[in-house]
Amino acid sequence: MKRYLFWFVVLLTILAVIVDLPKSLPPVKFNIGNIKFDWKITRPSLDQNIFGTNFTRDLEIKQGLDLAGGAYLVFQADMDKLNPSDKDSALESLKGIIERRVNLYGISEPVVQTSKVAGDYRVIVELAGVTNVGQAIELVGKTADLSFREASSGANVATSSAFGPFTVLTDLTGKDLKIAKPAFNTQTGQPIVELTFNSDGAKKFEDMTRRDLNKQLAIFLDDQLLMAPTIQSVISGGQAIITGSFTADQTKQFAILLNSGALPAPVHVIEQRIIGATLGQESINKSLVAGAVGLAIVALFMIGSYGLLGFFADVALVIYSLLVLAIFKLVPVTLTLAGIAGFILSIGMAVDANILIFERMKEEIRWGRNKMAAIELGFTRALPSIRDSNISSLITCVILYWFGTGPIRGFAVTLAIGILLSLFTAVTVTRTFLRTFSKN
Amino acid sequence: MFDLMRYKYLFFFISLLVILPGLFSLARYGLKLSIDFTGGTVIEKNAGGEVIRSELVGPVIGRETTQNAFYSVGLASLAIILYIAYAFREIPKPYSPWKFGVAAVIALFHDVLVVVGIFSLLGHFYNVQIDSLFVTAILTVIGFSVHDTIVVFDRIRENLRKTLPAGRQAPDIFTQVVNESLVQTLGRSLTTSLTVLFTLLALILFGGQSIHWFVVALFVGVFSGTYSSIFNAAPLLVLWEEKRMK
Numbered sequence: 001m002k003r004y005l006f007w008f009v010v011l012l013t014i015l016a017v018i019v020d021l022p023k024s025l026p027p028v029k030f031n032i033g034n035i036k037f038d039w040k041i042t043r044p045s046l047d048q049n050i051f052g053t054n055f056t057r058d059l060e061i062k063q064g065l066d067l068a069g070g071a072y073l074v075f076q077a078d079m080d081k082l083n084p085s086d087k088d089s090a091l092e093s094l095k096g097i098i099e100r101r102v103n104l105y106g107i108s109e110p111v112v113q114t115s116k117v118a119g120d121y122r123v124i125v126e127l128a129g130v131t132n133v134g135q136a137i138e139l140v141g142k143t144a145d146l147s148f149r150e151a152s153s154g155a156n157v158a159t160s161s162a163f164g165p166f167t168v169l170t171d172l173t174g175k176d177l178k179i180a181k182p183a184f185n186t187q188t189g190q191p192i193v194e195l196t197f198n199s200d201g202a203k204k205f206e207d208m209t210r211r212d213l214n215k216q217l218a219i220f221l222d223d224q225l226l227m228a229p230t231i232q233s234v235i236s237g238g239q240a241i242i243t244g245s246f247t248a249d250q251t252k253q254f255a256i257l258l259n260s261g262a263l264p265a266p267v268h269v270i271e272q273r274i275i276g277a278t279l280g281q282e283s284i285n286k287s288l289v290a291g292a293v294g295l296a297i298v299a300l301f302m303i304g305s306y307g308l309l310g311f312f313a314d315v316a317l318v319i320y321s322l323l324v325l326a327i328f329k330l331v332p333v334t335l336t337l338a339g340i341a342g343f344i345l346s347i348g349m350a351v352d353a354n355i356l357i358f359e360r361m362k363e364e365i366r367w368g369r370n371k372m373a374a375i376e377l378g379f380t381r382a383l384p385s386i387r388d389s390n391i392s393s394l395i396t397c398v399i400l401y402w403f404g405t406g407p408i409r410g411f412a413v414t415l416a417i418g419i420l421l422s423l424f425t426a427v428t429v430t431r432t433f434l435r436t437f438s439k440n
Numbered sequence: 441m442f443d444l445m446r447y448k449y450l451f452f453f454i455s456l457l458v459i460l461p462g463l464f465s466l467a468r469y470g471l472k473l474s475i476d477f478t479g480g481t482v483i484e485k486n487a488g489g490e491v492i493r494s495e496l497v498g499p500v501i502g503r504e505t506t507q508n509a510f511y512s513v514g515l516a517s518l519a520i521i522l523y524i525a526y527a528f529r530e531i532p533k534p535y536s537p538w539k540f541g542v543a544a545v546i547a548l549f550h551d552v553l554v555v556v557g558i559f560s561l562l563g564h565f566y567n568v569q570i571d572s573l574f575v576t577a578i579l580t581v582i583g584f585s586v587h588d589t590i591v592v593f594d595r596i597r598e599n600l601r602k603t604l605p606a607g608r609q610a611p612d613i614f615t616q617v618v619n620e621s622l623v624q625t626l627g628r629s630l631t632t633s634l635t636v637l638f639t640l641l642a643l644i645l646f647g648g649q650s651i652h653w654f655v656v657a658l659f660v661g662v663f664s665g666t667y668s669s670i671f672n673a674a675p676l677l678v679l680w681e682e683k684r685m686k
Contacts, residue, residue, distance in 0.1 A: 066650070076500065120500070270498035279492050283648030294642030298635050305631065338573060341643060341651050345580075345658065348639030349587075352632040356591070359628040388527050389590040395519050396583030400576060403512040408576045415580070 005432045013319050018043065019059055019326040046330075059329045063128070064336035064410055067284055069277025070128040072406065075267040077121045082265060090264040091121045097259065098123055100179060123267070129277070146174030146258065148208070149218045166218035166228070170208055176201025178238075180258035182251035185243065191251040193242040195258070202238025209235045221257055280337070287340040294344050295321065298351055306358050312433045313354040320350050320425040327417055336410030346418025349393070353426030356382045375434050379427065386426070390419050445619045448675035455550055455672055458664075462557010465564060471556070472563030474571035477506045509575045513552070516579055517545050520586050527590070531597055532604045535614070539680055544589045547665075547673035551585045552578055554664040555657055562653075573654040581661025584636070588669040591629060595621040596674070614681045618674050626670065633666035 021043040029038050046057040065072050077094055079087045095114050102110045102125065111126035149166035178196045185192050197205050208217065209231045218228040229242045246254070299317065302310035324343060328335060361378030369377060397419070400412035475482055475495060479502035484493035497505075524541035531537050555578060562568040599617045640659040647655060 074501065076498075117504075268498075269496065271501045272494070272496040274494040276490070276492040279650070283650060286646055286648045287643075290643045290646035293646055294639035297638040297642060301635065301638065337648055337651050338576065338654065341647065341655060341658075344639050344643055344647075345636065348636035349584075351635045355628055355631050355635070359631070363624070385591055385594040388594060389587040391527075392520055392523060392586040392590060393580075393583040395523060396516050396579045399512050399516045399519070400579050403508045404572070404576065408572060411576055411580075 005428065006436050009319070009429050009432055013322060016319070016322040016326040019329050020322055023060060057330060057332065060332075061329060062332045062334045063280070064334045064339065064407065065126060065128060065273070066275055066337050066407055067280040067335060068128045069275050069280050070126065071275075072271070072273040073125040073127075073269060074271035075123045075125070076270045077123070077265045077267045079121050079265055087121060091116070091123070093264050094121075094267065095123050097179075097264075098125060100259065102127065121265075122270070146177065147220045148172040149220060150208070150212055151216060151218070166216075166220075166225075170204070172197075172201060172204045172208060175264060176204060177258065180255045182248065182255045183241075184248075185241075190243065191246045191248040193246070193251050193254050193258070195240040195242065197238035197240075199238070202236065205238060205240065206234065206236040209233070219258070226257055227254065283337050284340070287337065287344070291340070291344045291347070295347055298348060302351060302354075309358050309361075309434075312430055313351060313358070315433065316354065316425050316429040317347065317351055319429055320422060321347060323425065324414075324418055324421050327421065328414070333413055333417065334410060335414070336407040338407040339410030339414040342411040342414035343418055346415055346422060350418065350422030350425065353382075353386045353390075353422060354430055356386055357426065357430070375431075379431055383427070386423065390423060393419055441620060441623055443619060444622050445615050445675060445678050448671075448678060451671035451675055455668070459550065459553050459557060462554060462560055465560040466557055469560060469564040471560050472567060472569045474569040475502070476572045477502055477509075477570070479503075505572055509572070512575065512579060513582070516582050517548065520548070520582070521545050524586070524590070524593070528593065528597060532600055535600065535681070539677060540593055543673045543676040543680070544586055544593070546676060547589055547668035548582050548585045550668045550672055551581055551661055551664040555581060555661045558660055559653075559657065568653055573651065574657055577654050577657035577661060580658060581665055584662055585665030585668060588629060588633065588665050589673045591632070592621065592625050592669050592674055595625045596677075599624075612682075615678050618678050622670060622674055629666060629670055633662060636662050 023043055023045075029036075031037065043059065045059050075094075075098070077091060079090065082090055091114050095112055099110070099112045102112060107127050107129065109128060111124075113124045115122040115124055148170045150168045150170055151165045176197050178198045178201070180196075181194045183192050183194045184190065212231050213234060214230065214232070216228045216230050219226045227242065227244070229244065242254075295317070299314040302313050302317075304310070306313065324346070327333070328343075333339070357378045360382040361374045364374040364377045364381075365371070394416060397412045397416040401409050401416075404412060475497045479497045479499040481496045482493070483491055483495075486492045521538075521541040521544075524544050525537045528537040528540045531540065559568060559570060559574065563570065596618055599621050600614075603613065603617055637659060640655055640662065643655040644652065644659060
């Protein structure tokens with residue numbers, strides 16, 4: 001049994017190293033005599049079918065927003081005007097609309113979630129990799145009131161109003177617009193804007209086009225005129241196309257602005273955090289250095305304090321780091337800067353268990369036991385202490401996860417994984433090494 | 441065996457010495473709260489004038505973060521008292537596991553006060569702000585402080601079990617046992633904290649700017665936590681026992 005444990009640890013370590021490797025390594029080139037070796041090693045990703053469920057992992061570290069750069073936005077919906085029974089569905093459609101808007105920007109892996117906190121209806125948006133802070137701020141934009149107005153048919157065209165000659169508010173509003181999309185005219189290739197109204201809106205729109213045939217229909221966002229296209233035909237069915245001398249960019253902008261007004265309930269931003277990517281990259285590099293230095297100091301200290309035992313603890317510590325990293329890749333755990341700090345902190349705490357065991361062993365030897373007995377007793381007697389003391393840290397990790405968001409959760413998760421794994425390595429790995437190498 | 445417990449009032453006095461400036465600063469200057477709690481906007485630009493960070497926190501979120509801070513610390517403390525009372529439930533009578541729990545939590549509050557007090561001073565003199573990461577640090581310190589305290593209590597429990605069957609009731613047998621336990625565990629208590637402090641030191645010196653004060657808070661807290669486990673929690677138990685025996 002003990003022999004198998006040793007090889008199990010070795011196997012686990014090798015697997016961990018494979019998982020931990022970066023996707024592509026520098027090519028390996030060397031010569032032996034006249035034979036040339038030129039290898040390009042790429043680390044495989046995981047794509048297995050285990051017990052019927054597909055298990056695919058690309059085994060890259062998932063970076064949180066504070067590392068990759070990006071935007072974190074929380075919108076709160078003003079549900080006051082809605083019936084209580086409509087609120088949940090309104091939140092869902094809000095989520096859908098925001099998702100579509102985000103997709104227009106072509107952001108990879110956006111995260112859009114709804115959240116109901118004590119009667120507040122919220123939508124949380126995470127956009128990774130938005131490197132241009134100004135652009136991200138623009139994306140938040142104004143989520144405002146979209147209105148369709150007609151020119152007054154009377155003689156008193158009030159040009160002093162904020163809406164120019166378009167003083168008549170129709171009953172077509174943002175709520176009726178399902179979505180606006182930038183597109184291209186299939187024949188001329190010109191950039192156009194496609195509007196899709198929902199069933200209510202389609203009817204209202206049809207009436208309006210009939211009323212205002214050959215006249216201008218003004219589309220306002222708040223009190224800003226977006227566009228005033230001329231109605232060229234009666235449109236039923238709710239699909240309309242706006243043509244003009246637009247550039248592709250302009251049609252995209254229009255679509256975004258139109259969509260921002262097409263919300264079932266007004267929303268406003270209650271939290272917005274945008275971080276540029278370079279800040280994150282610097283932090284990663286610094287953390288790597290800090291981690292390496294920390295590991296080195298602890299390793300030296302252990303050898304200094306416990307000699308050969310300390311060396312075994314250090315090997316266990318390195319294996320521990322590899323295993324934790326592998327778990328981060330496998331789950332995958334989204335790594336934040338605080339999360340990295342949690343990982344480094346857990347390195348210092350991981351060696352704790354070993355110290356407790358070694359101190360206990362020293363005591364047992366002092367009390368007259370022989371070496372082998374001291375090893376076994378050291379482990380068994382120290383275990384309750386190790387277990388109890390780590391549980392308290394785990395309790396705070398749970399509380400941190402429950403109350404925290406983003407970076408705080410990242411910290412809680414990495415610390416918890418670190419603590420759990422350190423229990424494993426301290427007991428299994430160190431014990432195995434000691435047993436194996438103490439046979440002499 | 442060196443009698444540590446004779447100096448318990450000295451240890452309490454040292455604790456007071458460290459806490460008082462912080463408390464005074466708290467009362468006088470309060471804490472420099474970041475927008476996480478107060479709400480507001482922060483925009484950070486780099487040397488070239490580009491915006492590299494922009495944060496906006498509405499008052500609703502600010503309020504929530506503040507509430508959560510208090511709830512989480514309160515909940516953590518409660519959970520810990522319960523956990524210790526449970527873990528030490530077979531402590532021989534008439535010693536109460538609840539006393540162990542409360543002593544641990546008092547030591548833990550000591551640590552929180554030390555960190556918060558120091559950051560009040562830092563806030564006043566160096567404009568260091570308290571953000572939600574700071575609350576994370578406090579909770580981590582709580583977890584670690586108890587971690588350390590349990591190591592000490594564990595040994596006390598073990599020694600109590602060993603000595604007690606052989607006719608107890610000498611009033612200072614508890615004091616003796618605690619003293620022994622402390623002397624025995626001094627080595628490992630200090631060593632385990634040392635390794636954690638090393639890794640934190642590496643982060644302080646080489647780590648990223650945005651978590652710098654977070655790590656400093658952890659460092660101070662772990663340091664204080666080690667002190668309080670040995671020189672506050674255990675002597676407190678002794679003090680209680682002595683009062684009870686009178």
